[in-house]
Amino acid sequence: xxxxxxxxxxxxxxxxxxxxxxxxxxxxxxxxxxxxxxxxxxxxxxxxxxxxxxxxxxxxxxxxxxxxxxxxxxxxxxxxxxxxxxxxxxxxxxxxxxxxxxxxxxxxxxxxxxxxxxxxxxxxxxxxxxxxxxxxxxxxxxxxxxxxxxxxxxxxxxxxxxxxxxxxxxxxxxxxxxxxxxxxxxxxxxxxxxxxxxxxxxxx
Amino acid sequence: xxxxxxxxxxxxxxxxxxxxxxxxxxxxxxxxxxxxxxxxxxxxxxxxxxxxxxxxxxxxxxxxxxxxxxxxxxxxxxxxxxxxxxxxxxxxxxxxxxxxxxxxxxxxxxxxxxxxxxxxxxxxxxxxxxxxxxxxxxxxxxxxxxxxxxxxxxxxxxxxxxxxxxxxxxxxxxxxxxxxxxxxxxxxxxxxxxxxxxxxxxxx
Numbered sequence: 001x002x003x004x005x006x007x008x009x010x011x012x013x014x015x016x017x018x019x020x021x022x023x024x025x026x027x028x029x030x031x032x033x034x035x036x037x038x039x040x041x042x043x044x045x046x047x048x049x050x051x052x053x054x055x056x057x058x059x060x061x062x063x064x065x066x067x068x069x070x071x072x073x074x075x076x077x078x079x080x081x082x083x084x085x086x087x088x089x090x091x092x093x094x095x096x097x098x099x100x101x102x103x104x105x106x107x108x109x110x111x112x113x114x115x116x117x118x119x120x121x122x123x124x125x126x127x128x129x130x131x132x133x134x135x136x137x138x139x140x141x142x143x144x145x146x147x148x149x150x151x152x153x154x155x156x157x158x159x160x161x162x163x164x165x166x167x168x169x170x171x172x173x174x175x176x177x178x179x180x181x182x183x184x185x186x187x188x189x190x191x192x193x194x195x196x197x198x199x200x201x202x203x204x
Numbered sequence: 205x206x207x208x209x210x211x212x213x214x215x216x217x218x219x220x221x222x223x224x225x226x227x228x229x230x231x232x233x234x235x236x237x238x239x240x241x242x243x244x245x246x247x248x249x250x251x252x253x254x255x256x257x258x259x260x261x262x263x264x265x266x267x268x269x270x271x272x273x274x275x276x277x278x279x280x281x282x283x284x285x286x287x288x289x290x291x292x293x294x295x296x297x298x299x300x301x302x303x304x305x306x307x308x309x310x311x312x313x314x315x316x317x318x319x320x321x322x323x324x325x326x327x328x329x330x331x332x333x334x335x336x337x338x339x340x341x342x343x344x345x346x347x348x349x350x351x352x353x354x355x356x357x358x359x360x361x362x363x364x365x366x367x368x369x370x371x372x373x374x375x376x377x378x379x380x381x382x383x384x385x386x387x388x389x390x391x392x393x394x395x396x397x398x399x400x401x402x403x404x405x406x407x408x
Contacts, residue, residue, distance in 0.1 A: 019286070019393060024227065050324065053358070082286045125329055153221060153259070191253055
């Protein structure tokens with residue numbers, strides 16, 4: 001797949017390609033331990049040596065990625081999370097069977113009370129037309145009740161609790177799709193327990 | 205910056221927001237050590253607690269990110285690299301002074317002979333129109349002389365030497381820009397020295 005914006009077939013299946021990077025010698029145990037705590041039975045899941053791909057209903061894609069990250073971060077180690085969420089293209093069918101799952105997230109209750117402050121950046125790329133700016137802005141405004149929102153190069157920065165940030169990201173993504181974007185891509189970087197949190201260096 | 209595809213001002217300044225994640229207790233030393241080996245004098249560089257942003261001419265943005273990753277990976281630790289490369293938008297001016305730099309990359313000679321096999325995935329999002337598909341395909345074909353190219357969900361997978369992969373990514377990005385895309389975004393994930401290299405698990 002050279003280019004995700006060409007030859008798109010409309011599909012309601014959402015997906016994410018994500019990675020969890022614990023900056024620790026125990027990274028294997030942390031990743032495996034976190035994934036073991038996540039109920040992935042409502043998504044198609046495949047892990048290779050670069051990323052893990054999950055596919056299914058949007059609610060479950062966010063539910064699974066949120067839970068995987070939070071279970072890794074709660075170890076207290078410095079953990080970085082990267083994800084690209086996508087809906088609408090490519091319209092291949094792998095994982096379509098999971099679209100029959102109901103809407104009830106399986107992991108939300110397990111993580112909703114875990115306090116985990118994080119710093120994150122996200123970028124939203126509505127590639128498929130639509131009239132979404134008003135809904136995006138409304139969701140960003142709604143997010144400000146729970147997290148700190150600030151501009152960053154090539155992205156929007158969010159600081160706050162991991163649960164609130166993931167929920168806000170899901171709402172923004174959902175609003176973009178509902179606004180008519182037939183192919184929506186969102187990239188997310190999250191950092192937990194960073195020793196350099198709040199620290200900045202620059203060369204100019 | 206809520207949305208990179210709106211209100212774009214044409215600019216030739218390229219940039220990348222990237223992270224290097226060594227899965228090691230020595231992550232601080234590895235990151236700082238790698239950055240110390242990179243000559244960043246031809247780019248605007250700013251590091252915060254989530255990502256490092258570099259801005260300047262495209263050739264230097266790739267040169268600096270390639271060198272930073274390779275110097276981290278050559279430690280032999282499992283190192284993951286994530287980057288979003290962008291050109292054309294947002295059209296803000298921070299770092300514009302670095303557009304006066306000449307075209308000679310400062311780090312290319314230092315890393316060109318370092319053997320570092322990696323696995324990577326990239327996605328290209330030409331957001332600004334243009335007629336670029338032929339040039340993209342030509343560059344992908346050219347890449348196949350040096351690296352293994354295969355499809356992956358939401359991305360294209362590349363396996364091979366880090367230097368060849370970075371050079372191929374730069375060529376593809378450059379070709380997209382030259383094909384008339386006024387706003388080009390490329391996301392890249394690279395994994396070096398992974399214990400799970402070649403290993404795959406899936407739940408279906």
